[in-house]
Amino acid sequence: MVSSIGSAPAKIILFGEHAVVYRRPAIAVPVNKLSASVEITANPELNPGAVHLIAPDIHLETDLSDLSSNHPLLAAIQIFMAYADIKVLPACTIKISSTIPVASGMGSGAAVTVALLRSLAGFSNCPMTEKALSELTFEVEKIYHGTPSGIDNTVIAYNMPVYFIKDEVLQTLRVAQPFNIIIGGTGIASSTAAAVGDVRKGWLADPQRFDAMFDAIGEISRAARRAIEDGNIFILGRLMNENQAVLQDLGVSSPELNALIEAARGAGALGAKLSGGGRGGNMIALVNATQIDQVCGELHAAGAHQTISTIVK
Ligand code: PMV
Numbered sequence: 640m641v642s643s644i645g646s647a648p649a650k651i652i653l654f655g656e657h658a659v660v661y662r663r664p665a666i667a668v669p670v671n672k673l674s675a676s677v678e679i680t681a682n683p684e685l686n687p688g689a690v691h692l693i694a695p696d697i698h699l700e701t702d703l704s705d706l707s708s709n710h711p712l713l714a715a716i717q718i719f720m721a722y723a724d725i726k727v728l729p730a731c732t733i734k735i736s737s738t739i740p741v742a743s744g745m746g747s748g749a750a751v752t753v754a755l756l757r758s759l760a761g762f763s764n765c766p767m768t769e770k771a772l773s774e775l776t777f778e779v780e781k782i783y784h785g786t787p788s789g790i791d792n793t794v795i796a797y798n799m800p801v802y803f804i805k806d807e808v809l810q811t812l813r814v815a816q817p818f819n820i821i822i823g824g825t826g827i828a829s830s831t832a833a834a835v836g837d838v839r840k841g842w843l844a845d846p847q848r849f850d851a852m853f854d855a856i857g858e859i860s861r862a863a864r865r866a867i868e869d870g871n872i873f874i875l876g877r878l879m880n881e882n883q884a885v886l887q888d889l890g891v892s893s894p895e896l897n898a899l900i901e902a903a904r905g906a907g908a909l910g911a912k913l914s915g916g917g918r919g920g921n922m923i924a925l926v927n928a929t930q931i932d933q934v935c936g937e938l939h940a941a942g943a944h945q946t947i948s949t950i951v952k
């Protein structure tokens with residue numbers, strides 16, 4: 640193929656972050672308003688193996704051979720080549736772009752990897768199932784996230800709402816009644832690996848207390864699944880607030896996140912919580928369609944860096 644394009648959406652976790660690492664259920668949904676996309680164009684005049692990378696969003700322009708050996712883009716390409724049994728890629732230019740904010744809990748890394756794998760699959764005439772896309776992306780995630788649960792690669796590769804339990808067969812989620820979520824960004828980049836590491840330290844120091852918190856979050860995710868499948872957004876909002884209380888006890892919220900969550904609730908949101916690794920990154924609020932402008936306004940007034948509204952369906 641002369642050129643190939645692959646894309647992948649952002650994601651947001653609705654319930655169950657952190658506890659999901661300890662095999663409690665979590666719920667995540669794609670956010671198709673934001674996406675990563677990768678275009679590969681053949682350069683037949685150059686020798687095989689001459690691969691040029693351009694990623695303007697991260698100010699990267701380089702030959703693949705000049706990337707450091709642990710770079711996630713290089714890892715993704717090598718993992719794909721091993722999967723497809725390709726020894727040398729035809730000469731090409733790989734252009735990567737993304738509208739997903741980095742290090743903010745929206746899965747930007749996993750989305751770039753899925754988009755890259757999709758475009759490599761098209762470019763190499765090697766079709767990949769969603770399952771394979773998800774599994775290969777998980778391999779890349781492990782390189783730079785330590786011990787990821789696998790929720791990011793799953794929801795992004797399948798591009799559908801998921802009820803996710805680590806190491807178990809994927810369960811999809813039927814959304815009985817579409818609902819509106821506002822994502823509010825603190826503008827503070829935070830390391831998911833560091834937050835996950837701190838939770839692990841706490842769990843190792845006091846397993847009983849932390850297991851009880853993970854159990855409580857697991858119960859909330861189970862109840863949230865029922866509420867989504869029954870179309871009961873009032874219960875869903877209450878469950879978001881309950882989930883946030885446990886995340887605060889886990890130590891992964893922050894004053895900035897708390898301020899945005901309070902502002903959303905004060906503006907009438909049905910529920911609000913942090914989303915993803917925490918400490919910085921994003922919060923989410925569940926709102927009626929008529930409240931979107933009001934809640935976005937209050938979030939900005941409380942210091943939100945950006946707000947994105949999305950419909951979960
Ligand atoms: O920060 P994010 O959106 O990548 O989410 C991390 C979610 C955690 O549960 C904290 C970690 C994980 O691997 O599931």
